[in-house]
Amino acid sequence: MRKIFLGFIVYALAELALLIVIGQNIGVLSTLLLIIATSVIGIYVMKNKGMNSVQNVKNTLARGEAPGAALVDTFLTFGGGLLLALPGFLTDALGLLLLMPFSRKMFQPIVYYWMRKKMKKGQFIIVQR
Template sequence: MRKVFLGFIVYALAELALLIVIGQNIGVFNTLLLIVATSIIGIYVVKNKGMNSVQNVKNTIARGEAPGPALIDTVLTFSGGVLLALPGFLTDLIGLLLLMPFSRKMFQPIFYYWMRKKMKKGNFIIVQK
């Protein structure tokens, strides 16, 4: 629990420092405009690209294939859009990395590892109907 709390504090301080540095370099108004623009883009991505990814998962299931890769892609795309919608430049950077197909492939093994770890502990259960 301490690590999570410490992580949030470090993240908040890093985000604040980055906002100050960027604000000094490009101006306060431009910084705020950039934050609002990335938030709007993030909302658009979640709405459109996220729904397309969900449809892709449904099509994969309808074909009788395992939805694993399509599901992982959907979760990472949705997460990238949400991170892009949140204010801050660190979240925007991570969100953009999750949205780009070539960099999303870097995150897929990490997500698979996390899922397997959760499944072994019994914290993550897949139910088939």
């Protein structure tokens, strides 16, 4: 628990320091507009691309195929949009990495590993209706 709390403190301080440095270099108003713009883009990505990905998972299930790849793609797309919607440049950078197809392949094995671990413990179940 202490490690998580310490991680949040370190993240918040790093994000704040980065905001100050960027604000000094490009100006406060430009920094705020950039944060707002990335938040709007993140919300757009979550709404449109996220829903397209969910539809892709449904289509995969309707064909009777395992939704593994589509599910991971949906998770990464929604996560990238969510990180873009959060204010801050570190979260924006990670969100962009999750949205880019060439760098998304880097994160796919991590998500597969996490899903397998949750399934083995019975904490992650896919229900088809």
